[in-house]
Amino acid sequence: MAPEQSTASGLGTSPVFRLPGRHRVAVFALDGVIPFELGIPLRIFGAAENPDDRSPLYEVVTCSLRPGAVRTDADFPIVVENGLAALAEADTVIVPASHELGPVYDEGRLTAPLAEAFAAIRPGTRCVSICTGSFLLAAAGLLDGRPATTHWSSADHFQRLFPRIQVDPDVLYVDDGDVLTSAGVAAGIDLCLHIVRRDFGTAVANNVARRTVVPPHREGGQAQYVRRPLPEPQLASTERARAWALDRLDQPLSLRAMAERESMSVRTFTRRFREEVGLSPGQWLIQQRIEHARQLLESTDLSVDQVARQAGFGTAASMRQHLQAVLGVSPTAYRRTFQTAAAHA
Known part of the structure; x- marks a missing residue:
C-alpha cells in the first residue's frame, strides 16, 4: 500500500508522508538541540515491533521550524527535511532539550515562530518533553495547573x-495523560519506554529495553543523581538486600530482615538505602510490588486475588488501594486496558 501524503498550507514546504496504521511521532528539533536527547525517541520507538510479524508500531519523523540545517550544542549541525507540517500530522509530539531557548527559558514566553509551531499541533495530540524541553510545553500553556518535572538543576527556576x-x-x-514530561537527559529513555508500555503493553516495552540494552524500569527518581556530601568515606551498598527482596515479593518483608542481609542496623540501612535509591525501603517495596502486579495483570489470567498474593499485597483490597493511588485505575480496569493493547500489538 502506498503511503498517504498530506500537506498543511503555510506549515512548511515539504509534503509529509504517513504510513497507514502506525502511531506517528514528530520530534521537534530547534537550534541548540542536544543530539543525545534528539536521538532517544527514534531509538526507542523505532525498536517497537508488532510481536506477530515484527512490523514497526511507530513512525518517527524529525521536524523543525523550517526544513534545513539546525544547529546543535555539539560541533556539528543536523539537516532536518520536515517543517511544521509534521507537527500537524503527529499523534505524539516530542520536544527534546535545546540550549538556545532564549525568551522561553529566561522569560517563560514563546517567540512568534514557536507560537506558530504550537498552533499547528492538532487538539488532542499527545505532547511530551525531554529534560528542559518542558520549558517549551510550559510556555505554550500546556502545563498550567498540571503536574510536571524537568532536570533537577532547572527545577527551581522552572x-x-x-x-x-x-x-x-x-x-x-510525570504522566498526566495527554501531556508527559521527563527529568534530565537519560530520563527521556525511561519516559519513552513508559509510553511504549502504555501504548502496547509490557511485553513490547520489555523487548525494546532488551534491544536497546537499558533497564525496562529504573528504580527511584532523579533525587539519587543529585550530588550530596557523603557522611562516610565509603558506603556499603544495599544492592544485595534489594536483590534478595525482589526474589521474595510474595512474602512479608520487614525492614529489619532487609538490613540484616547487609549486616547493618535498621537506621544505617534506611539512610544508605535512600542515598542509593532515592526512596525509603518501604516506598521502594511498594513500587516493586506495583510493577510486579502490573506485569501479572498484563501477561497472565490469574485472578485479582492471586495477583495480589503473588505481588505481596496480601489482599485484593490492598492492591486495589495502591494501584488506584499510583495509577488512578483499579486492577480490573488496568488489565482490561493493557491486555487489549497487547492483543492488538
Missing part, C-alpha cells in the same frame, strides 16, 4: 517561572 505548574523535581517522569 517553578519560579511557571508558578501554576505542580513541579516534582524528584521523579524521572
Whole structure:
C-alpha cells in the first residue's frame, strides 16, 4: 500500500508522508538541540515491533521550524527535511532539550515562530518533553495547573517561572495523560519506554529495553543523581538486600530482615538505602510490588486475588488501594486496558 501524503498550507514546504496504521511521532528539533536527547525517541520507538510479524508500531519523523540545517550544542549541525507540517500530522509530539531557548527559558514566553509551531499541533495530540524541553510545553500553556518535572538543576527556576505548574523535581517522569514530561537527559529513555508500555503493553516495552540494552524500569527518581556530601568515606551498598527482596515479593518483608542481609542496623540501612535509591525501603517495596502486579495483570489470567498474593499485597483490597493511588485505575480496569493493547500489538 502506498503511503498517504498530506500537506498543511503555510506549515512548511515539504509534503509529509504517513504510513497507514502506525502511531506517528514528530520530534521537534530547534537550534541548540542536544543530539543525545534528539536521538532517544527514534531509538526507542523505532525498536517497537508488532510481536506477530515484527512490523514497526511507530513512525518517527524529525521536524523543525523550517526544513534545513539546525544547529546543535555539539560541533556539528543536523539537516532536518520536515517543517511544521509534521507537527500537524503527529499523534505524539516530542520536544527534546535545546540550549538556545532564549525568551522561553529566561522569560517563560514563546517567540512568534514557536507560537506558530504550537498552533499547528492538532487538539488532542499527545505532547511530551525531554529534560528542559518542558520549558517549551510550559510556555505554550500546556502545563498550567498540571503536574510536571524537568532536570533537577532547572527545577527551581522552572517553578519560579511557571508558578501554576505542580513541579516534582524528584521523579524521572510525570504522566498526566495527554501531556508527559521527563527529568534530565537519560530520563527521556525511561519516559519513552513508559509510553511504549502504555501504548502496547509490557511485553513490547520489555523487548525494546532488551534491544536497546537499558533497564525496562529504573528504580527511584532523579533525587539519587543529585550530588550530596557523603557522611562516610565509603558506603556499603544495599544492592544485595534489594536483590534478595525482589526474589521474595510474595512474602512479608520487614525492614529489619532487609538490613540484616547487609549486616547493618535498621537506621544505617534506611539512610544508605535512600542515598542509593532515592526512596525509603518501604516506598521502594511498594513500587516493586506495583510493577510486579502490573506485569501479572498484563501477561497472565490469574485472578485479582492471586495477583495480589503473588505481588505481596496480601489482599485484593490492598492492591486495589495502591494501584488506584499510583495509577488512578483499579486492577480490573488496568488489565482490561493493557491486555487489549497487547492483543492488538
